[in-house]
Amino acid sequence: MYEIFLIALVLSLLFIAITGIYPGGIIVPGYLILFADQPLRLLGTVLASVIIWLLYRLASRWLILFGQRRFVFFILLSALISYAVSALLPQWYPEATEIRIIGWIIPGLIANNFEKQGVWKTTASMVGIVAVLFAIVTLLPRNNHLIPEKLEAAQTMEHTLSVMEESLIGPEWSDITTTLGDLESKRTSLNPNFAALVVHLLDEAGVQKGDTIALGSSGSFPGLLIASLSAAHAMNLCVRPVISIGSSTYGANDPDFTIWDIYQELIEK
Numbered sequence: 166m167y168e169i170f171l172i173a174l175v176l177s178l179l180f181i182a183i184t185g186i187y188p189g190g191i192i193v194p195g196y197l198i199l200f201a202d203q204p205l206r207l208l209g210t211v212l213a214s215v216i217i218w219l220l221y222r223l224a225s226r227w228l229i230l231f232g233q234r235r236f237v238f239f240i241l242l243s244a245l246i247s248y249a250v251s252a253l254l255p256q257w258y259p260e261a262t263e264i265r266i267i268g269w270i271i272p273g274l275i276a277n278n279f280e281k282q283g284v285w286k287t288t289a290s291m292v293g294i295v296a297v298l299f300a301i302v303t304l305l306p307r308n309n310h311l312i313p314e315k316l317e318a319a320q321t322m323e324h325t326l327s328v329m330e331e332s333l334i335g336p337e338w339s340d341i342t343t344t345l346g347d348l349e350s351k352r353t354s355l356n357p358n359f360a361a362l363v364v365h366l367l368d369e370a371g372v373q374k375g376d377t378i379a380l381g382s383s384g385s386f387p388g389l390l391i392a393s394l395s396a397a398h399a400m401n402l403c404v405r406p407v408i409s410i411g412s413s414t415y416g417a418n419d420p421d422f423t424i425w426d427i428y429q430e431l432i433e434k
Contacts, residue, residue, distance in 0.1 A: 176297065187287070190271075209267075213246055217273060239273040318396045325434075329430070331419075334352065342412060342414055343383075354392070380407065382406065383409040387416060390424065409424070
């Protein structure tokens with residue numbers, strides 16, 4: 166991830182130096198390429214940029230916005246819209262959770278360049294740089310170590326989530342809620358690919374097949390508990406769990422369905 170972001174930064178700087186055109190911003194292509202496999206999120210980010218730009222055009226009829234003021238206006242509006250989408254969209258349209266915005270300031274940077282150099286020029290340069298980066302990504306060597314185990318872990322987690330009877334997203338507050346949590350992060354942790362990531366991290370830590378590991382888990386991220394157990398199953402590890410009942414908001418903070426209840430249900434099924 167860090168390599169491609171550095172390549173994106175260098176490529177953007179070279180493009181700006183040669184053409185004088187900003188591809189949405191110096192750091193924008195680097196962030197966009199990280200989500201190249203999530204087209205709806207890319208679309209959501211571009212749509213947010215267009216909305217921010219149009220709101221600026223409307224506000225500039227009554228407000229004096231130029232130079233630094235204009236840039237601050239774009240960034241503040243970007244942060245507000247990004248927060249509103251992440252907080253309200255899952256409640257209003259749960260089926261549209263994939264249409265999210267990348268970052269808090271990325272749409273503002275793009276909108277700022279819409280205003281400075283035009284929508285089509287900014288969009289064309291941004292798409293061009295991201296396309297080149299995508300071609301570079303496909304040529305980079307990939308780590309094929311433990312591919313079968315990673316695939317098995319992801320499939321195990323996906324199957325496990327499908328047979329869980331209770332929701333793994335808890336209420337905002339309850340008697341066992343300990344701290345604030347982020348709803349979007351809780352939903353993200355339920356992605357089965359996290360199990361494959363845990364296999365990768367265990368391998369990097371030097372864990373071998375058949376080893377015994379300790380697994381500490383609070384109730385804050387039940388999805389990550391399932392991911393870790395799925396990874397351990399794929400690597401044939403012996404797990405010694407250490408479970409803490411407390412949970413941040415939107416985790417396993419339902420007193421009638423705690424992280425311990427979830428763990429026991431996993432073992433039984």
